[in-house]
């Protein structure tokens with residue numbers, strides 16, 4: 001069946017987010033075309049005020065790079081405006097005379113800045129503030145001039161005024177009301193805000209209605225209705241926005257303040273939807289991203305045929321993004337006769353809090369100076385929580401760290417993207433995230449306005465403990481790249497990369513062939529991320545792992561067959577002896593891992609020996625699960641408390657052949673005498689009366705380390721459960737070539753214990769572990785059934801002296 | 805008597821795996837034959853100047869091979885060991901005619 005054609009008009013924040021949601025649900029459903037008037041990929045419009053303030057650059061605010069469109073097979077026409085929608089023929093027409101048919105059409109044309117119909121507004125030097133081009137214009141003017149005047153004392157006006165100050169200008173803000181941000185703040189908060197901003201160097205002209213813009217060709221000032229004037233070299237008009245509904249209107253789609261939509265973002269015309277600032281839902285239009293993203297989610301579900309409850313409207317909250325000033329407001333802000341308030345005013349430290357209560361329920365809030373409660377309050381207002389609930393939470397939380405600890409799991413941390421504490425914590429734990437950037441990439445939290453960044457950082461600190469250091473920059477994985485292990489693994493996950501070569505290409509490896517350090521690591525990470533789809537890259541394997549045998553100093557190999565738990569039989573021993581005789585194996589030796597090693601085998605003979613042995617590979621050569629050593633246990637030993645051999649065999653059978661960041665050795669003893677050196681194993685299990693102790697992170701090699709107690713359990717099944725969860729967490733979190741000893745040391749045993757203490761975490765790790773285990777095959781048998789590999793890897797070319 | 809050179813058929817090009825070494829024994833001479841991803845084919849003595857590692861089993865990156873024993877990095881076209889290590893591996897001329905790969909060695913029948 002051919003794909004349905006989806007056309008999106010407007011390459012902005014709401015439209016593209018909706019597309020992302022659609023791709024998440026069903027990436028193959030639509031053939032997507034996007035038209036955008038602006039010549040850029042989707043960028044973070046919210047951060048434009050930060051660009052103006054000099055805190056970030058235009059390059060840094062891109063949300064979806066050009067390659068994102070390519071990778072998702074989205075046809076993008078940047079710098080192209082749709083002029084007409086032909087709803088009968090299901091077509092759109094553009095200013096470049098392109099005609100595109102659609103099956104489904106999404107209108108996401110955003111808003112236009114409101115331009116007051118004043119005499120003189122057409123003069124040069126009157127600028128609005130909405131897009132990159134406006135931002136550049138303002139920066140250009142600031143270079144040539146000294147004085148700026150901003151019309152509008154709301155969020156946008158103040159943010160741009162702060163930017164103009166940073167650009168070195170003399171700034172006056174003209175506002176029609178007696179107090180700033182009058183739609184979000186009460187008089188007290190507005191007064192504090194004004195004092196703060198005046199301290200920063202802003203001047204205010206309040207209660208002023210502008211009646212004209214003066215000047216000849218260029219604007220040179222404003223005239224007010226009281227006859228006063230103010231002089232300036234240019235004017236920034238930031239008085240509000242109007243939904244951009246013109247295109248819809250002209251095409252016969254019903255509009256009012258915006259394009260009218262129902263709870264599923266459907267317009268009145270079949271197959272045409274509207275989302276974002278241009279849409280009017282239940283007689284409301286919105287000018288902040290949080291509700292728009294909710295709309296996008298609903299529309300994505302609907303258009304993909306999924307059930308949803310629809311969009312029912314949002315309660316918005318606002319924060320001012322001016323450094324040094326913390327202002328927050330949400331819900332109802334005007335006090336009625338029935339309103340009760342919980343107020344606190346501290347004139348000395350300039351903090352203020354006003355919580356509005358109606359019928360014992362939290363309805364609105366204004367915070368000044370200290371806004372860390374903001375998101376929490378938004379949540380309470382959203383669910384109309386009782387005053388008691390608010391009071392309880394307030395007592396529990398003192399600092400920001402306490403606050404995140406006390407937060408309920410379902411509380412929203414990132415208001416713009418609606419990301420809860422639970423989602424973030426889960427992502428941190430499951431994907432081993434350690435930086436705010438990674439959390440942003442995985443969950444969208446802090447991807448928009450960025451005011452929740454400090455909360456996300458607190459959550460990271462709270463979740464992973466000492467491992468989190470906001471300043472630290474990890475080492476890149478090798479000199480072929482500047483990316484760290486975590487960045488590479490996230491990219492593999494997020495971009496769905498599937499081969500070593502693809503990773504090196506997509507992530508711009510400086511050395512495009514990679515080296516002996518990064519390639520085996522990438523091969524491992526790819527396998528770990530997606531074991532089912534993984535295709536091994538044998539060229540990126542060290543010799544031992546490629547050949548499935550240990551190479552020796554003289555170029556011969558060794559053969560260590562699998563002997564579960566170190567247990568063998570007379571038949572098996574006879575077979576080994578026969579093979580050793582038949583192939584003249586120069587050395588037979590017992591290994592330190594309770595196995596038998598046949599040393600000094602020529603590579604051409606390996607497949608033949610494996611065939612005759614007909615045993616599974618002992619993996620003595622790989623960064624993988626190695627041996628499980630066992631002591632004789634309670635069946636034989638007078639001190640034994642548990643069946644150590646049985647447990648060892650179970651562990652080994654379950655995890656054999658599993659690739660890990662570094663080798664993993666296990667041991668099971670049946671009492672604390674620990675005859676198999678249990679406490680220098682990666683996983684050491686010690687049987688005690690009525691249960692088992694599980695130790696992790698031990699090492700008996702180069703850097704000796706005593707294992708830490710992970711936990712004590714009662715049932716044998718739990719040993720497997722904890723071992724599986726521990727191994728999977730290690731596999732997902734450690735750097736390639738990091739033994740469990742180094743890893744446990746780095747992340748802290750306390751942290752590992754906490755993560756694995758939760759049943760749901762263990763279940764999830766084990767689920768992914770089972771997936772990884774489900775595709776493991778014995779490599780020796782694989783080679784025996786693969787003539788081509790035998791030929792390519794094991795066969796030598798031999799040419800006699802006389803062959804010419 | 806002066807040494808003469810002999811060109812010896814070693815393998816079918818199409819049967820050589822890319823980016824992996826092949827061990828070729830010509831008489832007693834142990835050679836590592838490499839077919840790189842750029843299509844070029846080279847032959848080196850299969851012996852690392854460090855401690856005799858078999859280069860045919862090394863990991864190949866572009867035009868370099870990493871010795872499987874202690875990771876020395878050796879340039880495949882000219883056999884030169886890369887800094888900080890030093891040394892050189894003997895190279896043998898390779899010729900490809902149609903699908904046939906020939907290696908030129910000292911005429912071993914006269915040795």
Ligand code: SRM
Pocket residue numbers: 550551552553558560589590591592593594595596597619620621626627663665680681698699700701702703739
């Ligand atoms: C065969 C065996 C020695 C023996 O004859 O007993 C052995 C042989 C090698 N060990 Fe080992 N290790 C052997 C038990 C051990 C043990 C003891 C144990 O497993 O209980 C240790 C210390 C315990 C530990 O790892 O915690 C051990 C610590 C190492 C190390 C250091 C690891 C570390 O983290 O510090 C290396 C090097 C490495 O892995 O990077 C190593 C590496 C090697 C390699 C594979 C070297 C290599 O990369 O080529 C050796 C292969 C020799 C060959 O010619 O085949 N071998 N090696 C043992 C095989 C056990 C088995 O049945 O699978």
Ligand SMILES: Cc1cc2nc3c(=O)[nH]c(=O)nc-3n(C[C@H](O)[C@H](O)[C@H](O)COP(=O)(O)OP(=O)(O)OC[C@H]3O[C@@H](n4cnc5c(N)ncnc54)[C@H](O)[C@@H]3O)c2cc1C
Pocket residue numbers: 009010011012013014015016035036037038045046047048049080081082083108109110111129130131156159244247275276277278286287288289290292319321416449
């Ligand atoms: C300086 C600034 C600061 C802000 N700060 C915040 C904040 O802190 N928090 C917050 O939540 N929100 C903030 N906002 C608001 C937020 O940016 C908007 O709510 C959001 O961008 C709206 O998304 P949208 O997709 O509806 O519209 P837009 O992002 O404007 O996207 C619409 C796109 O459609 C294009 N378009 C229009 N008509 C056509 C056509 N006919 N054909 C093709 N393309 C067309 C437009 O060029 C535009 O690129 C801020 C906005 C600005 C300007």
Ligand code: SF4
Pocket residue numbers: 631632633634637638639640641669670671672673674675676
């Ligand atoms: S550790 Fe205990 S159970 Fe194991 S062999 Fe020694 S004494 Fe027996």
Ligand code: FES
Pocket residue numbers: 852853854855856857871872873874875876
């Ligand atoms: S033998 Fe080649 S690096 Fe040591």
